[in-house]
Amino acid sequence: MKILLKNGRLIDPIGEIDTVTDVLIIDGIIQKISQNLSVTKEDKSIDLTGKIISPGFIDMHVHLREPGFEHKETIESGSRAAASGGFTSVCCMPNTNPVIDDPSVIKWIQQCSLKVDDGIVDVYPIAAITKGREGKELAPMMELAEAGALAFSDDGSPVENAEVMRRALEYASMIDKPIIQHAEELSMAKGGVMNEGYVSTLLGMQPIPSIAEEIMISRDLHISQYTKAQYHAAHISTAGSVELLRSAKKKNLRVSCEVTPHHFSLTDNAVRSFDTNTKMNPPLRSHEDVEAVKEGLRDGTIDVIATDHAPHSFDEKQVEFLYAPFGIVGLETAVGLAITELIHTKILTPKQLIEKFSVNPRNILHLPRINIQEGEPANLTFLDFMQEWIVDINNFQSKSKNSPFHGWKLKGKAIGIINKGKMKLFP
């Protein structure tokens, strides 16, 4: 199958390319990158004038819920949501039932994902650090890595015990896999439902202080430095966390971090509606935190934008704020929010945005680089920075609709992907 991408702006941060050109893809392989290419009428020609061709996006923090919680999401619905959000790859977190702490679960997820639209979206499992995510005994990391685990995380829960964290980092460094920490000091955060600040005081809600996150990251950075192991802080959300990561990077520690779109788009003020779709962990933070996160994105302290896509069914969220589960879906709004909040506000350049959605997470996970060159497989995401659209949860591919962004007007969107010789367009 021949596909000709006409007149798109090709941005490839690795090859340092930023040029308007045509790209000819035959059977999933980039055959030619040049101007004024043409194909016969039988072949597909896509006009990408004014649009951007980027290396394929990856969301390294997704909860696909399968196995175990198929009423929230499945590998199929989650993969489709990823595709429609512009992602050619996702990493799925291990808080499933059974937990991803056994190679058989990894194999099963891989098999399922290949069946969804011919596997256009690569699904990479992240395995648990500890057995059953209980924070006690290490999971069989070597076996899990051999089966395909790209990284390890007990996400949803922190590894509370410092000794366990030290051993996990040491052990994982042996096979060169990152440890991803959900950073939360539970003795301070337990029972909390929103950020500690003026708004929690106003609402009488039990708060989660920002230091609960920062204390854990701080501890982990010490362990990472001591063990010289690779550490990745998931969904950081506070000004203090950004500062900790900034100084750790100055000391050349092997550390990286991610932020979710909701942590740079919303503040804790949104909780005043008591909308349970503003309840997530880490919670929405203060205006100052949001500004610090944006600065961290700008200056490169924050490497990755990842969604923490956390589907919950309508009924699970239709309860009192206190009892609602944490988390929101993010796959289908991430790119739109990032372009709206970071590109049009000139916080990030298009190249930086692409690095945070594609290049950096792939580096952290030691995935092969996507080279947009003749002879290389086409793994691409198409972006339209100028398209204005209104978020409508009813149009989501995800099984769950728990998004606080319903009705938001965004400017910028992923409009299609190509991977493994398959293409999906969402004009």
Added chain:
Amino acid sequence: MTQSSKIIGEKGFERTLYRLAHEILERNKGAGNLALVGIKTRGEFLSKRLALIIQEIEHTEMRIGYLDITLYRDDLRDNFNQPVLKGTEIAFDVTGKDIILIDDVLFTGRTVRAALDELVDLGRPSSIQLAVLIDRGHRELPIKADFVGKNLPTSLDQNVKVMMKEIDGQDSVIVIKEE
């Protein structure tokens, strides 16, 4: 277009009140066991005027109180403009008294019904008699005034308005017809 015609002027207003006071005293053989209770808003001022006249005639202090019948209205469940509660002010025990209930206009009888209910909740009067300045007919309940200043047959598209110096700056009764 609205048409209005004055039925009672200032002099007539006063004459009517004096006649009502005399009738009340005559029927009750003096003011001894009487208590005046005006229905807010204009009944309150009418009762104050009547009390002054009775005191002038009988040289005795009158018991007087005021009812806000809002809480006893039978149309609270319907859509209506929520009235501000003005409060019932009755400082004496109504039990055993001969109560003269006073209002400006007797129309459907529903206000009087509410006032009767409220009065019996306050105690057990010996009797309750009704005095009104105007009876305009169109009763919806079996209620009849004991003392009437003026019978004024009206049609339903007419509106009777009692004006009093205390709130309206003049004493008069006018009939307004909306067209």
Added chain:
Amino acid sequence: MPLCNRHLLGLEGMPKDDIQLILDTATTFREVLDRPIKKVPTLQGKTIVNLFFESSTRTRISFELAERRLSADVVNFSADASSVKKGETLKDTARNIEVMKIDMIVMRHTAPGAAVFLSNVTGAIIINAGDGSHEHPTQALLDMYTIREKHGRIEGLNICIVGDISHSRVALSNIFGLKTMGANVAICAPKTLIPCEVEQLGVKVFYNIDEAIRWADILNVLRIQLERQDRAFFPSLREYRQHFAVTRERLDKSKKTLTIMHPGPINRDVELSADVADSEHSVILQQVLNGVAVRMAVLYLLGTRS
């Protein structure tokens, strides 16, 4: 002029005129409570459900009396006897009640925002009778009514709330309401029982009860919850009593006479000494009586609002 909102969810953002209207209306009902027959037919035919997910005898009795004195039909639903234990959600519970043609729901719940949530999922008129540590609007309204009754005004008075502010819906609703009415509000508690950035609510903070007493015209003393010492909020009741209890001895050091309030139930000789609670300057029992009148006012204003 009816109230702005068809529910009473909290005092945050409630206009001054609305608070004024409720307090003025309560005066009328206060008179009704002195009658031989303490009942008016105003809400005849209206059905009110008291939905209590947290036990609170006094608030429920106060509401129930207010409802019955307005001649409403009253149904009580308490969590113990309910389907809550069978795992039914609040939304389902509310919808099941609503379909039986009820007009108003008075709800006490442990979760902040539960009343707002309920108002979003049912069509009934909602009165918040306390939602976790968020708001307890009728308590604050009756406190304000009592202050106005005693002092003739609210504006310009110095009112200090003493006790566990962090976990108190009474404190929060009082702060919102009193600030709106123009009072000067302070809080006094150990630092561990004061929520973050509370100064942004426009309140003064005291960590010393003697300073608070010197400043205040009125002390509203909150119940100190004994179970709080478990989570290291304060070391012991003994220490709390020694440093934060309102006692005769402390009050005598102040030149002026302070009005003493307490939302109840009192831990005698813990947060408030018995002699102070029973003194002539204590309006604690008036608060209870006024509570019925204020709740009647709220029920009347919401129940007959078109």
